[in-house]
Amino acid sequence: MTMAHGPDELTIMLRERTASPPANPRRGEQAxxxxxxxxxxxxxxxAALSAGAVAAVVALPGLTGDGGAPADVTPMSVRLPxxxxxxxxxxxxxxxLAASARYTHMGEPVxxxxxxxxxxxxxxxxxxxxxxxxxxxxxxxxxxxSIGRCGPQDHLAQYDRQSAGPAWAGRAHTWRLxxxxxxxxxxxxxxxxxxxxxxxxxxxxxxxxxxx
Amino acid sequence: xxxRSGFTDYVEEHSDRLLRTAYLLTRDWGRAEDxxxxxxxxxxxxxxxxxxxxxxxxxxxxxxxxxxxxRRRWRGEVPTAALPEHAGPDPAAAFDDxxxxxxALAALSPRQRAVxxxxxxxxxxxxxxxEILGCSHSSVKTQQRRALARLRIDxxxxxxxxxx
Numbered sequence: 265m266t267m268a269h270g271p272d273e274l275t276i277m278l279r280e281r282t283a284s285p286p287a288n289p290r291r292g293e294q295a296x297x298x299x300x301x302x303x304x305x306x307x308x309x310x311a312a313l314s315a316g317a318v319a320a321v322v323a324l325p326g327l328t329g330d331g332g333a334p335a336d337v338t339p340m341s342v343r344l345p346x347x348x349x350x351x352x353x354x355x356x357x358x359x360x361l362a363a364s365a366r367y368t369h370m371g372e373p374v375x376x377x378x379x380x381x382x383x384x385x386x387x388x389x390x391x392x393x394x395x396x397x398x399x400x401x402x403x404x405x406x407x408x409x410s411i412g413r414c415g416p417q418d419h420l421a422q423y424d425r426q427s428a429g430p431a432w433a434g435r436a437h438t439w440r441l442x443x444x445x446x447x448x449x450x451x452x453x454x455x456x457x458x459x460x461x462x463x464x465x466x467x468x469x470x471x472x473x474x475x476x
Numbered sequence: 477x478x479x480r481s482g483f484t485d486y487v488e489e490h491s492d493r494l495l496r497t498a499y500l501l502t503r504d505w506g507r508a509e510d511x512x513x514x515x516x517x518x519x520x521x522x523x524x525x526x527x528x529x530x531x532x533x534x535x536x537x538x539x540x541x542x543x544x545x546x547r548r549r550w551r552g553e554v555p556t557a558a559l560p561e562h563a564g565p566d567p568a569a570a571f572d573d574x575x576x577x578x579x580a581l582a583a584l585s586p587r588q589r590a591v592x593x594x595x596x597x598x599x600x601x602x603x604x605x606x607e608i609l610g611c612s613h614s615s616v617k618t619q620q621r622r623a624l625a626r627l628r629i630d631x632x633x634x635x636x637x638x639x640x
Contacts, residue, residue, distance in 0.1 A: 269573055269629050271596060277574040278597040282496035286505050292487035295478070299520030395506075402487075413507060425587075430528045452514045452541070 298451060305456065337371070348390045350470040355386045355422055361473035370396060370443045371462035377438045378471045383428035389441070391415030393465040397444040404437050409455045414443060414467070424473040434476075443467045478524040486515060486530055494534060499583045500593045501542045503582060514541050535594060543586035580627045588623035591616055 289292075290396065347366050353359060363378040368394065389398050391414040398414035423432065444450070445465065449458035498508035498515075498547065515537035519530050526533040581589060587609070594605045606616040624631060 269577065269627070271624075271629055271631055273573065274577060274592070274627065274629055275596045277577050278593065281578060282499055282597075285492055285495045285499065286509075288491075288495075288509065291509075291513065291516070292484045292490050294488065295516030296483060296520050298513055298517035302517060303521055313623060413504075418582065452510055 274289070296387055301451060348392050348468040350388065350390060350468050352441045354388050354420065354470070354472040355384070357474070359384065359385055359386050359474050361470050362473040363471040364468065366466070366468040367443070368464065368466050369462050370445050370465035370467065371438055371460045373442045374473075375438055377436060378431050378468060378473075379436045380423075380428070380434065381473040381475040383423055383425045383433050384473070385428065385432070386420065386422040388421075388470045388472065389414050389419040389443070389467065390417070391443055391467045392469075393467075395446040395447060396465065396467070397442075397446070397448055397450050397457070399442040399444065400459070401440045402437060403440065404431070404435075410448065411452055411455055441469060479527075480520060481522045482527050483523050486527075490531070491516070494538070497535070497593055497598060498538055498542075500581075500597055501538065501586070501589060511538055511541075511542055514538075521532050532604075535598075536610070539586070539590040539594075539609060542590070566584055577627050577629075584626060585619075586622050586625075588619050591619045592623050592627070595620065 329470070339404055350361060350366075351362055352361055354361075362381060363376070365374065365376055367374060368389075385402075389400075391398065394416045396414045398410075398419050400410045402409075410432055420423075442460075443465065444457060445463050448460055451457065493509055494515075495505075495512050498511040499505055502508045506512065515534045518537050519526055519534050522533070523530075550569055584592065589610060591602075591605055594600045594608060595602060600608070602616050602620065603613055606613045609616065
């Protein structure tokens with residue numbers, strides 16, 4: 265295919281797209297507050313460890329995974345779908361759905377165990393409630409926690425050889441996933457979040473993979 | 477005690493620009509604000525170490541955090557297989573082309589997008605981009621070449637125009 269543009273057009277496009285940023289006069293103050301909170305947590309964590317305590321840094325309702333909803337469930341007035349469908353394939357490689365799970369409520373942590381068949385594994389989380397928070401923690405050592413918004417668009421991501429690493433393909437992995445209501449206070453700097461309420465809100469997670 | 481006296485001034489002076497960079501990485505103003513505040517909060521913590529030149533640190537945190545949030549993420553905005561090509565300099569076509577580029581930008585890996593944004597928006601030289609991303613100059617050039625190919629950008633076009 266013929267190359268159509270020069271780098272100047274790229275720069276112009278990038279400038280045009282960012283022409284009207286929303287103002288936030290409190291940004292510095294808010295960022296400093298986040299920093300202070302992170303520092304406090306870090307110090308609290310350090311103090312607890314130095315005292316030999318074995319304790320969770322953040323205690324959240326619903327962490328036991330027993331499926332029981334806490335008493336402060338907030339009813340929602342909007343009509344939500346009872347279940348979220350997942351596409352049969354995903355990604356450029358059109359990988360088939362290898363594992364999936366569907367849930368009807370947000371706020372409860374769930375565990376998902378699957379075996380990676382390749383280094384191209386795709387995961388897709390679909391959330392029915394716009395701007396929900398998605399937290400993905402891996403129980404495999406050395407893998408980062410990922411946190412971001414989910415819904416109305418898919419949260420779709422794919423590993424590659426570099427990000428998967430040598431300990432990915434052919435092994436079982438367990439993830440702990442949480443979809444949190446949009447209003448949950450989340451600190452993306454420290455991967456921590458405030459009080460979580462269990463609410464109706466369908467979501468689904470699919471693992472797409474194919475053995476090479 | 478860390479001296480953070482210059483932090484507020486830095487944010488006031490630079491954060492609009494940084495927010496634009498974050499937006500180009502995330503394509504969503506709300507997520508961009510989250511990403512920027514994440515980076516600024518981390519910079520606030522180590523301000524004593526980075527206050528002389530905070531920009532590389534803030535860029536590094538933004539690009540790494542964005543990559544860890546989304547890795548190679550699609551958001552249903554995959555570029556069309558056949559991008560429109562135009563024979564003449566039709567102004568309307570220029571807008572279409574930029575729309576196509578914007579759509580194609582979404583399909584780049586976080587690393588490729590970071591290279592494009594830091595080099596073509598922030599106007600940082602590739603050596604500086606390599607320092608920020610913590611990789612070699614040749615690796616950045618490879619990412620740049622692949623990204624430009626996906627964006628249908630020919631680096632030689634500017635040179636030809638300048639000569640002409």
